[in-house]
Amino acid sequence: MKLRLIRIAVGLTAFITALILNVPDFPVKFILYFASFIIAGYDVVIGAVRNLIRGRIFDETFLMSVATVGAFVIGEFPEGAAVMLFYQTGELFQNYAVDKSRRSIKNLLSIRPDYANLKRSEEVVRVSPEEVSPGDLIVVRPGERVPLDGIIVSGSTSVDMSALSGESLPKDLGTGAEIYSGSINMSGLITVSVTKSAGESTVTKILSLVENAVGRKSESEKFISKFARYYTPAVFFAAAVIAVIPPLAIKGAAFSDWIYRALAFLVVSCPCALVISVPLSFFGGIGRASKEGILIKGANYLETLARAETVVFDKTGTLTKGVFRVRETYPAEGITAEELLKTAARAESHSSHPIALSLKAARPSDNPAEVSEVKEHAGFGVSATIGGKEVLVGNAALMERAGMIPLPPSLAGTPVYVAKDGKYMGSILIADEVKEDSAGAVRLLKEGNIGVVMLSGDAYAIAEETARSLGIDRVHAPLLPDEKLGKLEELLKKKSKRGALVFAGDGINDAPSLARADVGVAMGGLGSDAAIDIADMVIMTDEPSKIPRAIKISKKTLKIAGENIAFALIVKAAALVLSALGITSMWMAVFADVGVSCLAVLNSLRALRGGKGSAGKKRPPLQKPV
Amino acid sequence: MVKQFELKNLCCMNCAREIESGIAAIDGVKSSALNFFTQKLTIEAEEDKLAEALKKAAKVIKRIEPGVKLREI
Numbered sequence: 001m002k003l004r005l006i007r008i009a010v011g012l013t014a015f016i017t018a019l020i021l022n023v024p025d026f027p028v029k030f031i032l033y034f035a036s037f038i039i040a041g042y043d044v045v046i047g048a049v050r051n052l053i054r055g056r057i058f059d060e061t062f063l064m065s066v067a068t069v070g071a072f073v074i075g076e077f078p079e080g081a082a083v084m085l086f087y088q089t090g091e092l093f094q095n096y097a098v099d100k101s102r103r104s105i106k107n108l109l110s111i112r113p114d115y116a117n118l119k120r121s122e123e124v125v126r127v128s129p130e131e132v133s134p135g136d137l138i139v140v141r142p143g144e145r146v147p148l149d150g151i152i153v154s155g156s157t158s159v160d161m162s163a164l165s166g167e168s169l170p171k172d173l174g175t176g177a178e179i180y181s182g183s184i185n186m187s188g189l190i191t192v193s194v195t196k197s198a199g200e201s202t203v204t205k206i207l208s209l210v211e212n213a214v215g216r217k218s219e220s221e222k223f224i225s226k227f228a229r230y231y232t233p234a235v236f237f238a239a240a241v242i243a244v245i246p247p248l249a250i251k252g253a254a255f256s257d258w259i260y261r262a263l264a265f266l267v268v269s270c271p272c273a274l275v276i277s278v279p280l281s282f283f284g285g286i287g288r289a290s291k292e293g294i295l296i297k298g299a300n301y302l303e304t305l306a307r308a309e310t311v312v313f314d315k316t317g318t319l320t321k322g323v324f325r326v327r328e329t330y331p332a333e334g335i336t337a338e339e340l341l342k343t344a345a346r347a348e349s350h351s352s353h354p355i356a357l358s359l360k361a362a363r364p365s366d367n368p369a370e371v372s373e374v375k376e377h378a379g380f381g382v383s384a385t386i387g388g389k390e391v392l393v394g395n396a397a398l399m400e401r402a403g404m405i406p407l408p409p410s411l412a413g414t415p416v417y418v419a420k421d422g423k424y425m426g427s428i429l430i431a432d433e434v435k436e437d438s439a440g441a442v443r444l445l446k447e448g449n450i451g452v453v454m455l456s457g458d459a460y461a462i463a464e465e466t467a468r469s470l471g472i473d474r475v476h477a478p479l480l481p482d483e484k485l486g487k488l489e490e491l492l493k494k495k496s497k498r499g500a501l502v503f504a505g506d507g508i509n510d511a512p513s514l515a516r517a518d519v520g521v522a523m524g525g526l527g528s529d530a531a532i533d534i535a536d537m538v539i540m541t542d543e544p545s546k547i548p549r550a551i552k553i554s555k556k557t558l559k560i561a562g563e564n565i566a567f568a569l570i571v572k573a574a575a576l577v578l579s580a581l582g583i584t585s586m587w588m589a590v591f592a593d594v595g596v597s598c599l600a601v602l603n604s605l606r607a608l609r610g611g612k613g614s615a616g617k618k619r620p621p622l623q624k625p626v
Numbered sequence: 627m628v629k630q631f632e633l634k635n636l637c638c639m640n641c642a643r644e645i646e647s648g649i650a651a652i653d654g655v656k657s658s659a660l661n662f663f664t665q666k667l668t669i670e671a672e673e674d675k676l677a678e679a680l681k682k683a684a685k686v687i688k689r690i691e692p693g694v695k696l697r698e699i
Contacts, residue, residue, distance in 0.1 A: 054689065059640065105663050211661050212668075225643075275639045276662075283663050 011040030033077035041084035067263040074256040090594025097601040111163040116147035129198040140185045149201045150192035157188035165540040166293030216298025228271045235269035264579035267589035273568040277600035284607030285557030293540035301536045305554035309499025315456035317506035320432040324358040331426035347384040347393040389421040412465035437545040444548035557607045564600040631667040634695040641691045648686040654679045
């Protein structure tokens, strides 16, 4: 880069000297111009000859060499030298722009840890992460990047996982907690028992995913490749026609004039601006998304995402937390809520059923000792003896069987009825909790004119109520796992031809649906390898609001790529016409080539930058969870 | 067997694409991927043909872009 700068400077000096010297064209001026040309552009000519030998004509160096050498041949020395100088300056800028984008990408991806502090009997040695095996102990000091996935065996700390999940708030972790490679240890000294080798660890997976994403080409990229294949030879042919036909056909037309026009035409024609800037825009968009904890597995998916027309959410684990909680208590007259909960929790104290767990979570510090004769009645509930009295905890059928009339609660959820000593005590409503940002995600999608559908395996009343609280009006429930896929097929048939259907699930039970949708999104990817493997897009955190965010990024990326395509094609088309008509000079032509490339590359860098709602700014929950 | 290389001075997108497909065509190479932006080349080859394939790959790179420096990572 420096060498090129010096060459341009020397070439420019020779050029200006020739321009201001008042001597005849031959030999002094010619020598100065030619020296300027050679100093600035010898590598271009050599490259062109080399490519020609290998049978690769129609590339940039060839076009430039033909144009500049041609200018010398027809006696336009200043033009030949100037165009080469201008071209090299443009290349310098373009390299700078590419270099800058490479550096930004490197920064973005520089989350790979370079060493691990391996604990060996007495001492701690610094080794490369590849040398550590699962089962080894490593020490992570404050400020260091966690090199491998593992479990904290001693110490506690807060970690910054923003590089992995885009979540900027540090997370507190103590002994026994899982810790992921690529996160940064913020405060305490911890010892970690390694669970995965370097190649298998989270950070490696994320990086290879992002790096390989460019392998899956978008439609626009494929278009550019195809376009370039036909375009360059076509332009070359057109240039030959311009150089030869008019001088023969038009009376008084000079060959040199038309050759000059043809050369300018050639210079403009180089498709570089498109070839570099479009893939760069896509890579930038993918990089941007990964910074926010959204992994998009290919430029093609990014492109499809921008056409999203419908987003189908699975309910449990995606829009809701998938954890059952006691939501409401309905004690019968003369009974306190406290008594009701306590009795139910005690009777269920030996069970590990999700409902039992939620009851116990509501009354954690109870003593299960005085409970005896616990019996599970499959499909009904449990009975137990507490303090000598028989307690029944279960569904409505259990109550009816014991001769009591259960009072179903008005809210949706799973009701659990409690009776003690033959007397009805009341009911407890257990329900799944909606995630904080679910309603916000639905609202953002609807604002973007994207349809939202919810599928659920739960009873219709439960699903419908959750949907209503989130503002979703299209609900399909109850669906068995294979019915979900059928429903998805139905929705796929209904969508418009251009539109895309996005399916978001937790990645565990939804594999067929994830595969079938145009874009399958797995939630909660951090720590779930299966989800990362099967989905087209992985959201590292549990936040559904990342889906509208990803769509926004994809739209922005496509807009930038589109701008580049339109800008390059319009400028080039105009320059091609102007140079064929002989209105423009070769200088303009060089600008139309390298200038446009530079601007397009710089424009595509915007795809990498955050903009509104980027990582670091946490959107407050838009609606309180119910 | 997967090997990764860094390609310094890789400065043309078209060349990157040609190198990628040129290497993919080598006998014994299962896949080759060259990321222009990270300048990273990933070659997946059959174990017994790896050494030979890498030699050929270096030649392909040299032919398409002579200025490129290859470094294994």
